[in-house]
Amino acid sequence: MTLKTNMTLSIDKKIAIDILRRMLLIRTTEETIAQKYPEGKMRCPTHLCTGQEAVAAVVGVVLRNDDFAISTHRAHGHYLGKGGDVNSMIAEIYGKVTGCSAGKGGSMHLIDKEVGFMGSTAIVGGTIPVGVGLGFSIQLHGGDQVSCVFLGDGAIEEGVFYESVNFAVLKKLPVLFICENNLYSVYSSLKVRQPEGRKIYKMVEGLGIKSDCGDGNNAIEVYEKLAPTIKEIRNGDGPRFFEFSTYRWREHCGPNFDNNIGYRTEAEYLEWKEKDPVKYMKSRLVDECILTNEEMHSMENDIQIKVNAAFDFAENSEFPSEEDLFTYVYAE
Numbered sequence: 324m325t326l327k328t329n330m331t332l333s334i335d336k337k338i339a340i341d342i343l344r345r346m347l348l349i350r351t352t353e354e355t356i357a358q359k360y361p362e363g364k365m366r367c368p369t370h371l372c373t374g375q376e377a378v379a380a381v382v383g384v385v386l387r388n389d390d391f392a393i394s395t396h397r398a399h400g401h402y403l404g405k406g407g408d409v410n411s412m413i414a415e416i417y418g419k420v421t422g423c424s425a426g427k428g429g430s431m432h433l434i435d436k437e438v439g440f441m442g443s444t445a446i447v448g449g450t451i452p453v454g455v456g457l458g459f460s461i462q463l464h465g466g467d468q469v470s471c472v473f474l475g476d477g478a479i480e481e482g483v484f485y486e487s488v489n490f491a492v493l494k495k496l497p498v499l500f501i502c503e504n505n506l507y508s509v510y511s512s513l514k515v516r517q518p519e520g521r522k523i524y525k526m527v528e529g530l531g532i533k534s535d536c537g538d539g540n541n542a543i544e545v546y547e548k549l550a551p552t553i554k555e556i557r558n559g560d561g562p563r564f565f566e567f568s569t570y571r572w573r574e575h576c577g578p579n580f581d582n583n584i585g586y587r588t589e590a591e592y593l594e595w596k597e598k599d600p601v602k603y604m605k606s607r608l609v610d611e612c613i614l615t616n617e618e619m620h621s622m623e624n625d626i627q628i629k630v631n632a633a634f635d636f637a638e639n640s641e642f643p644s645e646e647d648l649f650t651y652v653y654a655e
């Protein structure tokens with residue numbers, strides 16, 4: 324692929340392409356899951372992140388392989404963004420022994436220490452103290468890694484969030500808290516959960532942590548905020564909190580759209596769909612002559628082939644044996 328000049332983007336061209344490639348991988352994987360889910364072969368609940376790809380992709384790019392990330396029930400994008408293997412993830416969702424959690428976890432319980440993806444669980448807020456503990460372990464070992472804790476706006480309403488941030492601030496831990504504010508906790512809007520006008524990142528700042536917010540549908544803005552921050556955290560400057568605004572397109576859990584059931588409107592969804600983070604990044608890269616339309620189509624085609632191959636891999640893999648059921652995924 325040839326890189327063109329004439330660029331006004333503030334970020335390196337290769338990094339911009341890397342971010343887009345990860346976003347496309349996440350989008351294509353999620354949309355293919357949605358398409359195939361009704362076949363009934365994926366027997367676990369799936370919380371898709373279509374519409375939320377930018378933050379996951381950028382975090383994956385700014386983190387190193389030996390940095391840690393820990394996530395939630397909506398983990399697919401975080402896992403793939405961090406460099407997780409799409410074959411292992413799809414096999415996991417199919418419950419196969421070749422899955423990243425050996426077929427025992429399913430969509431909401433992904434773990435892959437090869438890429439520093441230290442787990443995801445369905446208990447809202449449950450992984451936050453684990454991510455802080457990972458940050459503590461980095462500090463105790465004198466390393467320069469970062470522990471990234473992904474959380475949703477709903478997790479801000481769990482007490483453990485406050486205990487965890489307090490401990491991270493107290494010990495000046497290398498923890499990056501990434502809150503993807505998609506406005507909803509299942510069917511409850513922030514409007515019925517928080518006082519009017521409250522900004523999450525401002526409230527969290529009150530705990531003594533440097534906090535900021537940004538447009539989670541604009542991958543370039545997310546990169547500009549996170550790249551310098553990661554360096555500061557590595558240099559021992561303590562934890563950081565970011566709130567990025569975004570929107571999940573599909574239903575809370577499952578492959579369908581649910582704008583007709585009354586908790587949000589079609590108009591709101593369409594407004595956010597206009598701000599499609601993938602479309603935005605694609606058009607920026609074409610407009611800035613970093614990629615031609617042909618190169619873009621070729622990249623998209625390659626990714627769809629890779630994703631289709633992952634589904635074939637999953638379908639052709641074995642279920643865990645009875646013996647496998649009693650062995651640990653990670654023995655140490």
Ligand SMILES: Cc1ncc(C[n+]2csc(CCOP(=O)(O)OP(=O)(O)O)c2C)c(N)n1
Pocket residue numbers: 396397445446447448474475476477478479505507508509575
């Ligand atoms: C402790 C706990 N309470 C409630 C639930 C039910 N629940 C599952 S996902 C979810 C919404 C979480 O919202 P948010 O953190 O904003 O993440 P999003 O689904 O928007 O990505 C809730 C309340 C749960 N799994 N765990």
Ligand SMILES: [Mg+2]
Pocket residue numbers: 475476477503504505506507508509
């Ligand atoms: Mg939410």
